[in-house]
Amino acid sequence: MSFLLVQALSGLATAATLFLVSSGLTIVFGVTRIVNFAHGSFYMVGAYAGWSLIERFGGTPAGFWGSVAAAALAMGVLGAAMEIGLLRRLYRSPELFQLLGTFGVVLVVQDLTAWAWGPEDLLGRRAPGLKGSIDILDQPFPLYDLVLIGLGPLVLGLLWLLFNRTRWGTLVRAATQDREMTSALGVDPARLFTGVLFLGCALAGLGGALQVPRESVTLQMDMAIVVEAFVVVVVGGMGSLTGAFLASLLIGQLQAFGILVFPQITLVLVFLFMAVVLVLRPHGLLGRPDEAPPTAPATVTVPLLAGRHAGTWALALLPVLAAAPLVAGDYALILLTEVVILALFAASLHLLIGLGGLVSFGHAAWFGLGAYGSALLVRHLDAPMPLALAGAPVLAGLGALVAGWFCVRRSGLYFAMLTLAFAQIVWSIVFQWYAVTGGDNGILGVWPPGWAAGKATYYWLTLALCGGALWLLYRAAFAPFGYALRAGRDSGLRAESVGIDVRRFQWMAFVLAGAAAGLAGGLYAFAKGSVFPTLLAVPQSVDALVMVLMGGIQTITGPLAGAVVFHLLESEVMSLTDWWRLVLGLIIVALVLVFPKGIVGFLSGIRSRT
């Protein structure tokens, strides 16, 4: 009994940190609608800044808590600076374009932090006066964790007072409910947003600095926390502080007791929980429907630029690409092969985002399932390559068929996070099922047979298959299917009223996109010779999203250009410098500022102005 109580208390301590970080995220999202991917970076830098200050001044209780507060305030200032320098310039861009900007910030911050604090893990000192433990029913429990447990509700209470008893808080709540109306009534949204970013990032920094006495500060902290913080925000209901608090408590307890029943469950527990909550409750635990973001990217006014002659031009381009092996060396051919595969991967995601208005955070699941479909056929059934390649879109499509049925019943960020949940579930199965998938050591020896082993032959094969699939996607976009999908995106209600079964079309689009991504995955497996769970992991999904956003979502060629630019940039910069994340991040931030509508969107924009 006493053991269960202490286990519950441990869960509460975990929940406190989770709440501090996710409360900042939910406030920022609620008001600005920005999916702040860099939120985890503020948590990490907050921890590093806290470590430095605590090492210097943390010998006394006043010094320690002063250091924590100073680190939090510093992160608030940085957050406000990010709003003024970057995000403010992007509010007129399509929704989610800010996500690309904040992704650039993540990369920059990773390298700058490594440069400033060095690569080694840093273990800070413990909080003075709170070093020991007390016995609770004969079980020792750390004092500091007790303080954290108290801090969670305290911060919740303070935030409640701030939002309900101050003018600023009232304005923030007003902006959360209706941003346009608030600014129409004379509230300067820019100043409000700067303040909100300050508060949100300060909370992230506070969460980070408070970790110093508990764990060592590392360069992996940002990624570890940001996905979980999003889960808490979505499970709680977006924009709902109480929801975030409740979700943190539940996740903390699930973690604490889950490991007693089934220790391996930690791999996937939070995502399973999120999937269950979102399947049962469309707006999370305490979210309200009217606070949900719009389904469609609202600023898409000119839908999809591509006319009747696109096919002709694609046919004209094909010989140019097909002639590449005449001039290109082996490595260039491999890069080209990868670019073509990734172009299909990005285009398949664009089918969902651009046509369906459905932003998926878990698209790597289908890419990876395709890769594993091929690899499993080769490994377990000794299948020849054509059969294995045919199996890739089938397995991915089947996976998407099941997941899609659930996902299309949700919209906006809830849809996005449900796709992420499914992707993580698939990932954990692949990661853990050693007998079949080889676990994290992957499947080796998935090489093309002799006739296709030449770099040029495999490139031509890839070009033919991806070209065919891209042509199909293009046809789908301008077939009645594509128009129905767009109708559902632009106005679900009106589309329903003219007899379009929107969900059904979205479901079909989900399966089509999944199958196309699967084919890309299958080709990728044979190009690399091996598959690993990293192909289904979050970074792979983020890459796809970055490619689509970089190219611009309003044009059908956007994702292709995005794939070309992103992959070449990454691979070239990576081979030139160790600081490639800094360079790549700065390029992305610059691209976002110069081309707020994506590369292709920008080029089209120039043309329509002249």
Next chain:
Amino acid sequence: MKHRHPTASPLAKVLRPAALFAAMSVAVSAAALTAGPAAAQSAKEPGKFSGAPVRVGEINSYTGLPAFTIPYRQGWQLALEEINAAGGVIGCCELQVVSRDDAGKPDDAVRVAQELVTNEAVDVLAGTYFSHIGLAVADFAARNKVPFVAAEPLTDAITWSKGNRYTFRLRPSTYMQAAMLVEEAAKLPAKRWATVAPNYEYGQSAVSWFKQLLKEKRPDVEFVAEQWPVQGKLEAGPTVQALAAAKPDAIFNVTFGADLAKFVREGEGRGLFRNRKVVSLLTGEPEYLEPMKDEAPEGWIVTGYPWEQIDTPAHKAFVAAYSARFKETPKAGSIVGYITMKAVAAAITKAKSANAEPIVDALAGLTIDSPVGPVTFRASDHQATMGAYVGITTVKDGRGTMKDWRYADGANYLPPDDAARKMRPAE
């Protein structure tokens, strides 16, 4: 109907994206074709070497895990400078290294390996830290018939179940390190054991070897609890509490890095280690022990690298040269990087050739003198006999270190050649 669209024609609208795509494709090929080698590491002294340089392609997770890979890089850089100062390889040729980051992803590592082989014309591949990346590069090496010296990955598969002709591995494997610790664990009176390990192949195979080997020596032990935290995301409080609830006599730990620090802090705070023995993999390596400063655990039985206490002349010379060159003390990664490059050079010199097949033949059975003693790459399974230091952790002058240690020669913890050969796929 009259269109009042500002653009010239639908055709022009399509043309631009398409043309852009074409232009970019051409740019790709051009960039890839002309991309010159990023400054290869070399001593630029014209006339010093009579033959053409031999090139090594080096891949590691420099941005993914800098805390462990930067000391490794400094290790091989030191070795490279020594090799070239002493006349290079085969007595005539400069050894050049082209180093690349793999971003912690196996598919990136394979692309980088291809780039090194085709664009940089490297003769040998070396490096890698993560097991899955090591395996991916090993498979690439076999496919493309390039010798590959895997420096740091620990998985048994790389030399056994997925072993191939072109791949050799330096560091003592998971099996070897587990076997070294079992020897000590079997001497303990403890009967009830609990395990905690990161939930991936390294943690799993370490625990399963430990269980199997310990039960062979001590049929009376039982394993009463196991915890499998996600690597890098250990929930320290609940995990420690769950282990304590099983009331084990001793604990086998495989967590490392940030997880280890959390585990130690929380375990001390909650009294988990009171009156319990802990046997712990790799914890004695400075990478993991030093960041914990005076909070490093006392009395754990570990494998590690007590660099400041090893007083053989060869090792003292290494420490002196390393500290002078980089103004910091060596880590376990440093010695691994150093020996890796020395082994590559020795193999090339022994082969008297920069060609793949002679180098592979030379690596099989190659013995070199290293700062930790002689190291042989076994011909049977391509595993090096580099050992590890087994001892007890302690805190001295405010920092964690090891005491009562001994060097466990890897040769004594490997299965016999016949048995090892049987675990490898037929060639």
